[in-house]
Amino acid sequence: MRPTLTGFEHHLTEAGGMRAGREHAARLRELLGRELEHGERELERSRSGYEHPVLVAVAGTDDGLVAVVPVTSELRADSQAVTEHGWLLVAALVGAMVEVAGPGELTAGDAGGRLALHVTGDSDAELVPLAFEERIAGVDRLRALAVAVPEWVIGDVHDLRPPIGATHPLLVAREVARLGGNPADEDSVAEHESAVLAALQPPEAQVARPHDDPDPSRRVARRILQRLDGMGKWGGYHTEFVHLARGFAGNDRALAEEVGERLLEAGLLVEKPSVGQRHVFLNPRRAADIRALIDRGVVPRDLNLP
Numbered sequence: 001m002r003p004t005l006t007g008f009e010h011h012l013t014e015a016g017g018m019r020a021g022r023e024h025a026a027r028l029r030e031l032l033g034r035e036l037e038h039g040e041r042e043l044e045r046s047r048s049g050y051e052h053p054v055l056v057a058v059a060g061t062d063d064g065l066v067a068v069v070p071v072t073s074e075l076r077a078d079s080q081a082v083t084e085h086g087w088l089l090v091a092a093l094v095g096a097m098v099e100v101a102g103p104g105e106l107t108a109g110d111a112g113g114r115l116a117l118h119v120t121g122d123s124d125a126e127l128v129p130l131a132f133e134e135r136i137a138g139v140d141r142l143r144a145l146a147v148a149v150p151e152w153v154i155g156d157v158h159d160l161r162p163p164i165g166a167t168h169p170l171l172v173a174r175e176v177a178r179l180g181g182n183p184a185d186e187d188s189v190a191e192h193e194s195a196v197l198a199a200l201q202p203p204e205a206q207v208a209r210p211h212d213d214p215d216p217s218r219r220v221a222r223r224i225l226q227r228l229d230g231m232g233k234w235g236g237y238h239t240e241f242v243h244l245a246r247g248f249a250g251n252d253r254a255l256a257e258e259v260g261e262r263l264l265e266a267g268l269l270v271e272k273p274s275v276g277q278r279h280v281f282l283n284p285r286r287a288a289d290i291r292a293l294i295d296r297g298v299v300p301r302d303l304n305l306p
Contacts (some may be wrong), residue, residue: 008035008055009147010206018126020150028153030168032057032068036114038284039070039144043086049143056093056132056144060123065101066127066148067093067118068111068154075115076108077164079234080284084272087237088139091173093117096131096146100124100175106174110159116157119174124294125149135182167200169232175199189231190243197230213297217305220252225282226294233283241271241278258306266303268293 007050008031015024039054041257057158058067069090072268074081094106101121109116132146146299161181163170173183181188189193189196210222224244233239244254260280263269268286274280290299 009023009110012147012149012153012197012287017301018150019150020153027154028149029155029280032036032149032153032277032290033112036068039130040114043070043083045085046134048085049070054089054142054144054154055076056089056146057149057297058097058128058146059123059149059153059154060125061118061151061282063124063143064104064118064120065097065125065128066154066157068157069093069115069117070111071115073108073110076161076168079165079169079232079283080141084238085139085142087169088184089136089144090115090117090170092135092139092144093146094119094173095135095171095177096128098174099131100127106162107160108163108169110158111154111156116154116160117170118160135184136264138182139184139279165232167230167232167267169234169237171200172237186239188238189237190246193227193231193246197227200230203292205228210294210297215297216255217259218293218297218299220248220256221263221272221303221305222294222297223247224256224263225261228269228282229294235281238272238279238281241280244280255274255306262303262305266300268300268303 011031012028035181037054038052042048042054054070056067058065058071069081071086071139073088096120101119104120107118124131128148129148165211176183179192181192185190186275210219210226213219213222231237241260244260247252248256264271267283268290270283289300
């Protein structure tokens with residue numbers, strides 16, 4: 001069931017909705033700012049948006065769609081800059097924008113310190129709220145909605161550019177959405193993993209994959225870490241521990257489960273407890289060791305492989 005109108009939505013409707021005149025600009029921008037401040041506070045809580053939903057605003061532009069989200073603009077460079085709920089909110093919005101705009105280019109920018117997203121293509125912003133609602137519905141302990149607004153309500157957006165890193169979670173989310181998946185759903189992301197990796201990894205990285213490492217345990221460890229790195233699972237996205245053995249067959253499957261435990265013990269992976277599940281992600285503090293193991297097969301001293 002859709003939440004009742006927020007104060008911002010009520011005033012937007014009173015002003016004429018998408019046909020609101022610019023004489024309402026100051027008031028609507030003030031109210032949107034309050035909504036975004038509320039969203040920032042809510043996203044720090046374990047249950048977000050239950051009494052008052054977290055709001056994102058989206059508008060049509062000359063060349064696509066633009067949106068502002070109540071998370072820091074630092075996300076475009078640092079995938080660890082937002083909470084889990086903050087990331088899932090962004091992922092659902094990317095999915096909705098790509099569905100409406102089409103498979104255009106995604107850039108991220110700054111709107112008063114908050115994250116702005118831009119996707120090139122069709123610009124019918126009024127279609128985004130329903131697409132967003134479908135993607136956010138399955139996110140646990142988060143209530144959020146998207147509101148279509150005139151572009152001038154969002155205000156100035158600065159420094160739009162591609163996210164930093166070939167496999168930044170924002171780019172993973174875009175590719176999942178391009179393939180028809182839901183970037184806010186872990187199972188959907190896992191389903192499209194191979195196609196996303198092929199699309200985002202440069203050709204030289206695909207050639208250099210560690211499948212030919214002669215040591216079985218080290219080969220499995222390198223493949224697990226490479227796959228997680230390729231999917232941007234540095235905390236913005238986690239994966240279920242049981243997914244670490246995905247793609248392995250026979251004896252290698254059991255070996256992958258044991259290697260996963262050893263990677264956790266060594267701190268190359270970090271475990272995030274979830275409801276009835278074990279979720280893991282790559283440890284940013286061990287990025288140098290992880291890269292060395294993936295690229296050159298250099299095993300850290302504290303990693304005791306079976």
